[in-house]
Amino acid sequence: MSTTTRTNPLSYLTDQMNELKAKGTHFRLRVLEDEQEAVCTFDGKKVINLASNNYLGLTTHPKLREAALEATKKYGVGSGAVRTIAGTMRIHMELEEKIARFKNVEACVVFQSGFAANAGTVSAILGKEDFIISDELNHASIIDGARLSRAKILVFRHKDVAHAEEQLASIKDQPGKKLVISDGVFSMDGDIGPLPGLCDAAEKYGAIMMVDDAHSSGVLGRNGRGTIDHFNVHGRVDVQVGTLSKAIGALGGYVCGSKDLIDFLYHRARPFLFSTSHPPSVAATCIAAFDVLEQEPERIEKLWENTRFFKKELGLIGFNIGGQNTPASETPITPIIVGEGRLAMQFSRELFDEGIMATGIAFPTVAEGKARIRTIMTATHTHDQLTQALQMLKRVGKRLGIVN
Template sequence: MSTATTLPEPTASKRPQLAHLTAVLDDLRAKGTFFRLRVLDDQQAPVCHYDGREVINLASNNYLGLCNHPKLIEAALEATRTLGVGSGAVRTIAGTMKIHMELEEKIAAFKGVEACVVFQSGFTANAGTVSSILGKEDFILSDELNHASIIDGARLSRAKIKVFRHKDVAHAEELLKEVQNEPGRKLIITDGVFSMDGDIGPIPALCDLADKYGAIMMVDDAHASGVLGRNGRGSVSHFGCTDRVDIQVGTLSKAIGALGGYVCGSRDLIDYLYHRARPFLFSTSHPPSVAATCMAAFDLLEAEPERIDRLWANAKYFQDQLRSAGFNIGGITTPATETPITPIIIGDGRATMDFSRALFDQGLMATGIAFPTVAEGKGRIRCIMTSEHTKPQIDKALEILTATAKKTGVGLA
C-alpha cells in the first residue's frame, strides 16, 4: 500500500515581494516581445516537431547534424555502460575521469595548441576565463557586439572596460592608445563569428594591435567551431592566427552536437584556470557520455569534411534566394552575414515576434530575436542553415518565408 503524501495543488502567490517581475513581464506583453518556450518533441533535425507541429527547423545550432549522429549516440551509450552516468564530483576533488583528460588532449591537438580545459558550457568558459585572468587594475577592450558571456566575464573581473565600435580596429587602437601607459594588463577580446549577424571578427588586424601594444589576445569561437577553418578548427585557424591568439574559447554545444565549452592556449594558462576559474572549480564535471560524444564528434570533423562543404553550399543557396526575393539579410546599416547564420532584419520587436509566430503556424521554425538580445529597432528572424537540410526542405522554407512576408507585409524590402 502506497504511503505517498498527496500534495495540495499549487496556488497563485499573493506575496508582493516579486511584484516587480510581474510588471516587467506585463511590459513585455504590451510590447509584443513576451514569448513562451517551444518544446521539441523528438530529435533535433532539419524537420522535427515542436509543440506537436511538424516544422522545417531553421532555429538550431546543430550545424553539422551531429546531435543525433549514430556514432555519437553509440559513443555515449558505451561510455555510460562502462563508466556510469556521472562523475560524482567537481574536477579538483574527485571528478576528473580519464575520459575528461582524453577529451582535453584531443581538443588541444585539434586546435594546435599546448593544452585545453573543458567547462560545463561555452558561457562559463568565457565568463570564467575573463573574470579569473584579470583584476581591477587591468583593462578590457571589447567589441560592442560581443556575446553576453564575454560581457559578464568582463564585469566580474572588475577590470576597466573599453568598448570599441563593431569590428572598428581603428577605434580599438584609439582606446588602446588612451590606456597604453596605464598600469595593468590589456586584453583585446572579440567573437570569431558574431551570433546575431553572422559576420566574422577582424582577427588578424586585432592580433596586430595586440602585438603592437603588448595586449593579451582572446577570441570566442563558439559559432566558428566546426564551421570555419580547416576541418572546422575555427576562425583563428581560418585566418592562420593560431600562434598569435593567446586564448581561444570554443563550444561543444553547437556544431559538435553535445554540451560544454572549452578554453585552449598555453599549458600555463590552462593550469592557472584549473586553479582559479570559478565555474571549473565549483561545478561537477561532465558525465562520461558527454565527453565520449564530444571525442567522437572531433573524429568526425577530421573524417567527414564534406559535412562542412554541404553546410556552406546550403547556406549560400539559401542566402542567395533570400536576397533575390527581397529580404534584408544584412548590409548598409546592419553587418552583412558571412556565415551560415542568416538574419532576416525586421526592425520592430513586436513585428519580429509576430512574423516568427506566423511562420511557425505555416510550418517553419525560425526564431524571432528582439531586445534585449539585440538592440532596440534591430529585431530579426535568425535562421541557421545546417549541412543536413535538403534542397526541397530549403525551397519549402523559402516558399513559406516569402508567402508569409507578402501576407503580413513584414520582411520584404
C-alpha cells in the first residue's frame, strides 16, 4: 500500500475562506433556538430580531399551526414523489387554485422555493435565440435562470425605464423572443420596481413581461396581493413569481399566469419535474396563510405603521438608509449602509452583543463599497421593542463612528 500523503484538491477553498477572514467579511451561521419571532434566541442570547423575512408574523400563527398538524395527521409527512409521477396530492392543487384566485390570474404552479420558481421558469420559457432585458439589481435566482436559458442578456440600469426601452429598441429587428424582467421589490434596498413604465416598454416592443414579487407578496397591494395589484397592472404582466417563504410564513415559490404558461411549466420546468413536491403540512399551511391575508388586513397595516416609525427614527439618528448614491427604500426592508464590508460585519457583531439580530451584508451580495446592515420590520414588533432597538443602534453606531 502506498504511504504517499494525498494532496487536498479542495485546498483552494480553504485559501478563499482565509481571504474572507483577512477582509473581515467571513461569517458563521447564527442558530435560532426557538420560534422565528420579533424577539427570539440566537446562539443562546435573547435578541430583538431585525433580520427575518417573517413580515406578518405568520410563522407562528395559530391557524397555520393547526392546518399543518391536521394535514400531517390526515396525509402523513411527505408526498413521496415528484409532481409528475405520483406526488401531486389534492392539497397541492387546492393551493395552486387558491393562489390563482388571490392573484386574479388563470392558473398557478407551486415550486419548492422562490429561487427554483425564478430559475426554473426563465430557463424553461427561453432559449439561446432569445433575449432577456434585466434590471441590474435583479435577484440572483433571475440571473441564474437567465444564464441557464442561454438567452442573450441585456442589462438595464436600475429602475431606468428609458434604458430598458433602449435595450429593447436595439434588438427589435432581431429574431427570437424578448423578456423584460424586474423584481417587484428589490431585496437589498427595499425599493419598488417601476412596473407601469416597464409594462409600457414591453408592450411597445411585443416583449414578455415578468415580475418577481417575492418581497411584496403579503406586503403591497390589497391584502398583500403584490406590486401588480399595487400599480393596478393586472393583465399586463405575463409571468408573476411569488414566494411562500417570507410573508406567507412557510416554504416555496409560485408562478402565476395563463393556463398555457402553467401547463408548459408542468411539462418543462426542471425544478418542478425533478424535485419532490411539498409535504402536505406545508401546502396546508400556505392555504391557511392566504385565508389570514384576507381575514386579518390589520397585520399589514401594523407592518406599515412599524415601518414608517422605524425609517423616520433611523433617519433622525443620522444613518444612511438609502437615497445617497443608493436607491431609497420604500418598503419594510430598510438598509443601513456603512460602505466597507469589514465595518458592516463588525457593526453586526456588536449589535448582536447589545441585543439585536441584524445581519451584515457585503460583496458579492451587494456592490463593493455598499456593505450594509439590512433591517426588516414585521407586524409583530412592538413600539417598545423598536424604541429599544433604535437606542442600541444609535449607541453602537456612535461607538463605531457610523453616526455622529
